[in-house]
Amino acid sequence: MELSYPSAPASRSSDGDSNSRMLPPRQLDWVSDGSVDLHGRPVRRALTGCWRAALFIIGGEFSERLSYYGIASNLITYMTTVLHESLASAAKNANNWSGVTLVVPLVGAFFADAYFGKYWTIATVSGVYVIGLLLLTLSVSVSSLKPPPCATDGICPRASRGQLGFFFFSLYLISVGTGGVKPCLEAFGADQFEEENREERRMKASFFNWWYFGLCMGAMVAFTFLVYIQDNVSWGLGFGIPAIAMAFALATFMVGTKYYRHKVPAGSPLTRVAKVVVAAFCKRRMTLPHSPDLLYEVIDKESIRVGRRKLSHTDNLRFLDKAAIIEDGDFSSNQCSWNLCTVTQVEEVKLIVCILPVWLAMLTYGVVFAQTSTIFTKQGSTMDRKMGSNFEIPAASLQSITTIVIVTLLPIYDRAFVPIVSRLTGHRRGITMLQRIGFGLFLSILSMIAAAITERKRIDAARDHGLLDSPTSIIPLSIFWLLPQYILSGISDVFAIVGQQEFFYDQVPDTTRSFGMALYLCAIGVGSFLSSLLITIIETITGAGSRSWFTSNINRGHLDYFYWLLAVLSTMNLIMYSMISHAYDYKAVEKRNDHDAEKPV
Missing domain, CATH: 1.20.1250.20 (MFS general substrate transporter like domains)
Structure with missing residues (x-):
């Protein structure tokens, strides 16, 4: 479901205050975490929740x-x-x-x-x-x-x-x-x-x-x-x-x-866990990049759309990080979602x-x-x-x-x-x-x-x-x-x-x-x-x-x-x-x- 926020702010901090002071009141009215009403429409902060x-x-x-x-x-x-x-x-x-x-x-x-x-x-x-x-x-x-x-x-x-x-x-x-x-x-x-x-x-x-x-x-x-x-x-x-x-x-x-x-609803969590495990197993022989910034991640807009905040990379259970290694052919494959996972998906399994x-x-x-x-x-x-x-x-x-x-x-x-x-x-x-x-x-x-x-x-x-x-x-x-x-x-x-x-x-x-x-x-x-x-x-x-x-x-x-x-x-x-x-x-x-x-x- 693609959500459209009529007056959503272009950017704001997670604390919701420093940047928000620079925005018009109308722009602050929309909840920006992917929440919707019963009919799937974006919701206003002043009227809901x-x-x-x-x-x-x-x-x-x-x-x-x-x-x-x-x-x-x-x-x-x-x-x-x-x-x-x-x-x-x-x-x-x-x-x-x-x-x-x-x-x-x-x-x-x-x-x-x-x-x-x-x-x-x-x-x-x-x-x-x-x-x-x-x-x-x-x-x-x-x-x-x-x-x-x-x-x-x-x-x-x-x-x-x-x-x-x-x-x-x-x-x-x-x-x-x-x-x-x-x-x-x-x-x-x-x-x-x-x-x-x-x-x-x-x-x-x-x-x-x-x-x-x-x-x-x-x-x-x-x-x-x-x-x-x-x-x-x-x-x-x-x-x-x-x-x-x-x-x-x-x-x-x-x-x-x-x-x-x-x-x-975000689909079966068991499937999401399985995707990370399968991708990590398939890439088990690959070497992790020297910087976690080189691992795959999506832009904020896509993660917010499904109500999922992006997670920072951690060093525990590093063998799962291999699921986020980008290799040739990942984006052209019909099974891309089972070959490549985002850092956030990996961190969720962790x-x-x-x-x-x-x-x-x-x-x-x-x-x-x-x-x-x-x-x-x-x-x-x-x-x-x-x-x-x-x-x-x-x-x-x-x-x-x-x-x-x-x-x-x-x-x-x-x-x-x-x-x-x-x-x-x-x-x-x-x-x-x-x-x-x-x-x-x-x-x-x-x-x-x-x-x-x-x-x-x-x-x-x-x-x-x-x-x-x-x-x-x-x-x-x-x-x-x-x-x-x-x-x-x-x-x-x-x-x-x-x-x-x-x-x-x-x-x-x-x-x-x-x-x-x-x-x-x-x-x-x-x-x-x-x-x-x-x-x-x-x-x-x-x-x-x-x-x-x-x-x-x-x-x-x-x-x-x-x-x-x-x-x-x-x-x-x-x-x-x-x-x-x-x-x-x-x-x-x-x-x-x-x-x-x-x-x-």
């Missing part, structure tokens, strides 16, 4: 996360109390569903970036999301679709295959919906800010903080209001409200259509290769992250949850502590921490993205240590009151003893989760931003799978009976050992991450008017 568009997207995310966490936060409770599954089975099923829900976005992101665009992917798959929520509401509401309650003698009938099949079909249909919505919505929101404009680039850095703020507000409503309804009113209403909220999210997203900026070690280091954090909505909740269900004489806190509602910490700290981080620290460090973000993630990983270790200490105290309290063999009895120990682990988890998320969102959006190629968001989600999802695998391995080693760390009688189990194990694994992972981040080079983007690289900090 920025916060006027991002607020609709954040509002949609608020409702979508309310829907998701309205299901996920109390899922293990439903599985153990209504479907009558064991703790280990319920934890593994919840982790597997969470894992699939966070891995499927790789597929949704691929098709959004390559073919359909983020807008149409979000609009279409949201309908699937709503259908899955409606079917799940039926599953928990209709008596024939769930097992009968436990008998007075304590015998609890298991759910039939048909009942489980309908329940999990509905649940995994929600995963498909999330796969298209979650990675695209955040990337689409960040796309509303032009990276080449200094003011909009500053707003984009704040966007990720406020995006997560909106996400957590939706989660907090789910952890408090919805969980209370599920525990004290009915599961049908508690799961029906998320369906309504998701429909509202879709409506909110559509209302903002006229304000959105769109990136043109980016993908270089972020993979960082992604691998996020997997252990994903395992820790999975405990908040599963094992933490099961701990709380055995503790004294009374507030006053008439109100009892739902166990899953304590997850709201994490979100309260996040929504409290994020504005402070954005408005106070970043300006103060940036003056000391010189970085516009205060600290680098990798430093932010690293500090979050450190805090996650502390949260596991706090969880292990609290679990030991809970078991000691059960022993002191003769309740070790009474798993259904409430231990006279306040649920608020769990606060430290939830608070540390919340602070950890402010650094690690938001840092990952920034990193994987910013460091992937410009044309695969949805894929970058999917990578971050996938790390958390694979972490959930690894949590299930770890539980299975521990059960195999310790035995499935009373000696198991995850015995059905949680008072006789050893969740404290599990938390200590996660703390040790997380410490080892942090050491590995420190080495990876120290060696990492950030993406270097060429400025429009010169060849000075702009390196994000």
Whole structure:
């Protein structure tokens, strides 16, 4: 698609200010990064994008996360109390569903970036999301679709295959919906800010903080209001409200259509990677020129047309540079695109290769992250949850502590921490993205240590009151003893989760931003799978009976050992991450008017 900007500036700097002062106001009105409207026409800066568009997207995310966490936060409770599954089975099923829900976005992101665009992917798959929520509401509401309650003698009938099949079909249909919505919505929101404009680039850095703020507000409503309804009113209403909220999210997203900026789909990223690898292999015997300036690159206009900024040459993975060596016949060949690649195309492949070690280091954090909505909740269900004489806190509602910490700290981080620290460090973000993630990983270790200490105290309290063999009895120990682990988890998320969102959006190629968001989600999802695998391995080693760390009688189990194990694994992972981040080079983007690289900090 050839874009024509009626009054676009002839040249401007990537900061969008020094040269822009010399241009007439009308020339500054056109967004110059390749963004278009829904019909493929160039867009005006004054009428589209920025916060006027991002607020609709954040509002949609608020409702979508309310829907998701309205299901996920109390899922293990439903599985153990209504479907009558064991703790280990319920934890593994919840982790597997969470894992699939966070891995499927790789597929949704691929098709959004390559073919359909983020807008149409979000609009279409949201309908699937709503259908899955409606079917799940039926599953928990209709008596024939769930097992009968436990008998007075304590015998609890298991759910039939048909009942489980309908329940999990509905649940995994929600995963498909999330796969298209979650990675695209955040990337689409960040796309509303032009990276080449200094003011909009500053707003984009704040966007990720406020995006997560909106996400957590939706989660907090789910952890408090919805969980209370599920525990004290009915599961049908508690799961029906998320369906309504998701429909509202879709409506909110559509209302903002006229304000959105769109990136043109750039084709399959797998094909682009393959072209670089094939070209480099075919020219493997050639000698690289003494100067990278002799490698092939296109003019700015062609790169901007597809929304791709030119990247500066780097010295890592130099064997791939051979794909950009110009030889006789390259431009006359019908297969030119497979014989010759630009420096930017080569550097994009390098980016993908270089972020993979960082992604691998996020997997252990994903395992820790999975405990908040599963094992933490099961701990709380055995503790004294009374507030006053008439109100009892739902166990899953304590997850709201994490979100309260996040929504409290994020504005402070954005408005106070970043300006103060940036003056000391010189970085516009205060600290680098990798430093932010690293500090979050450190805090996650502390949260596991706090969880292990609290679990030991809970078991000691059960022993002191003769309740070790009474798993259904409430231990006279306040649920608020769990606060430290939830608070540390919340602070950890402010650094690690938001840092990952920034990193994987910013460091992937410009044309695969949805894929970058999917990578971050996938790390958390694979972490959930690894949590299930770890539980299975521990059960195999310790035995499935009373000696198991995850015995059905949680008072006789050893969740404290599990938390200590996660703390040790997380410490080892942090050491590995420190080495990876120290060696990492950030993406270097060429400025429009010169060849000075702009390196994000």
